[in-house]
Amino acid sequence: MAEIIVPELAESISEGTIAQWLKQPGEQVQKxxxxxxxxxxxxxVEIISDFDGVLSQQLFEEGDTVKVGEVIAVVGEGGEAPAPAAEKAAPAPVSAEPAAEQKTEPVVQNELEETPGKHKAIASPAARKLAREKGISLDSVPTVDPLGRVRVQDVASYDGSSQTEAKSAASAPAPKAQAAAQPPQENPAKPVEREKMSRRRQTIAKRLVEVQHTAAMLTTFNEVDMTAIMDLRKRRKDSFLKNNDVKLGFMSFFTKAVVGALKQFPLLNAEIQGDELVIKKFYDIGIxxxxxxxxxxxxxxxxxxxxFGEIxxxxxxxxxxxxTKKLAVSDLTGGTFTITNGGTFGSLLSTPILNAxxxxxxxxxxxxVRPVAIDNETIENRPMMYLALSYDHRIVDGKEAVSFLVKVKDLLEDPESLLLEG
Structure with a gap:
């Protein structure tokens, strides 16, 4: 037998959530x-098997949190058939169960071992999880399974009324806390849908709140006339596509303009570590x-x-x-400055939050397109874009932030200068 272990993922990642099992117990696995x-x-991250054989056990369910180095599954090496989960408790009847049933609801071996003089319910991991969520005892759940195993559908259809008194007695010391833990009563006439936040969404929420609590964040605004860039793209789009096998978009111009401005105002390319400023002399731009x-x-x-083509x-x-969810951790770490484009969704103006x-x-x-005063006598319709720079006022002063944004504007309105300064 061989163990499947959660590998080292990245320096900042110590745990994860099982999104889905790609192999089920009883299925053949190749190295x-x-x-x-x-x-x-x-x-x-998709975890691979280092062994040939048959997946014999899943030690965690989908939705469970697992840590780096933790054993999450067992594989029988060399094509070895999986050991029946109930072999110790009842070898004959359990081994006769059809393979299809074992695949859909695997049974955990250590939960089937009976203690002398005490009955312990036989149930699948999914059934046990649902029972915990509903707060009912598996011993009270009736089942139609001839071997007495409790399935998830048995738990789902059980109302738990027979054990209300026992449950109340067990939780009597903290009635107020119990009431607070229960979800609020919902009006059937006002239907709602509850959905657990994904690990990534929870992390995004946590980090955004942390930034607002830990950084002195301010935002300054300006606008840029996109006429020159749009004319250049129109003139050069065919030759650019032919030479680079990619279309000339706006992001390469903005990336180059940001790099040019960062070179002139290096504190925008820094970070705080303790009581030190780490001013970076490289330009890894997050998009x-x-x-x-x-x-x-x-x-x-x-x-x-x-x-421009490489960008x-x-x-x-x-x-x-x-x-396609193929990003590696290395694709997401180590950025020095970030660009975000809410304009693709129609946003006219916003205040972006720092990417700590x-x-x-x-x-x-x-x-x-807006009317713009060219001089005291001339007004023209021009393609205009609002720019917003959010910055950490702990190390970046207003003068430097405003000057940085003006520099970005100047470079974009004179795109040829990007070849020299970007």
Whole structure:
């Protein structure tokens, strides 16, 4: 028998949640084949088997939290058939159970071993979990299974009325706490749907609140005339696509403009560690991407050394990995500054929240044609975009933040200068 262990994931990740089992007990497993998908704070990770054989046990259910180094499954090596879960308690009848039933609801071996003189209910992990959630005793649940095993459908259909008094007596010391733990009464005429937050969504919520509590966050605004960039894209789009095999988008311009401004105002490319400022001399720019599971910020490494074409390709590659849940932890860590584009969803103006421990984030918005005063006598309709820079006032003063945003604006309105300063 061989154990499947949660491997080291990343320096900052010590646990995860089992998203789904990709193999079920009784199924053949080959070395290198995926066994389970694990959801961590940042990415989903698929854990492989290092052995050939048959999956004999799942020690955790979907939705359970597991830690790095913890054993989560057992594989019988060399094609060895899985040991029947109830072999010790009742070898003959349990081993006669059809394989299909063992696959859908595996039974945990140590929960089937009976103590002399005391009956212990035989139940699947799913049934035990549901019983715990409903607060009922498995010994009280009737079952139609000929071997006396409690299935999840038995627990689901049991109302628990027969054990109300026993349950009340056991929890009598803290009636107020018990009442507080119960969900509020819901009006049947006002239906609601309850859904548990995913681990990633919980992490996003926690980090955003922490940033607002720990950073002195301010936001400054400006606007940029996108005329020059749009004219350049129109003139160069065909040759750019031919030479780089990717379309010329806006993100490469903004990435280059941010790098140019960071070089002039380095405190926006820093972070606080204790009582020290760590001013970074490299430019790994995070690009916020909206995925089904929540916002992620993959990082374009060494953006200052990349061409426009290389930046566009890398952003497209990272966005595709985010949509297909193929991002690795290394794709999400180590960014020095972040760009987020709410304009893709129609946002005209917003205040982006810092991506800690970074101290600056640039918010792009919708391009909207507006009348603009060119001089004292001339007004023209121009494609305008509002820009927002949120920054940590603990190390970045208002003058520096405003000057940084003006520099970004100037570079974008004169895109040829990006070749020299970006």
């Amino acid at each position: 290198g084949e995926y066994i389970v998908e694990l959801e961590t704070d940042k990415v989903n 916020a991407v909206s995925a089904d599971d929540g916002l992620v910020v993959p990082v374009v490494r060494d953006a200052d050394k990349m061409t 566009e390709k890398e952003i497209g590659n990272l966005a595709n990995k985010a949509r 421990p970074q101290v600056g984030i640039l918010g792009m918005h919708k391009i909207q």
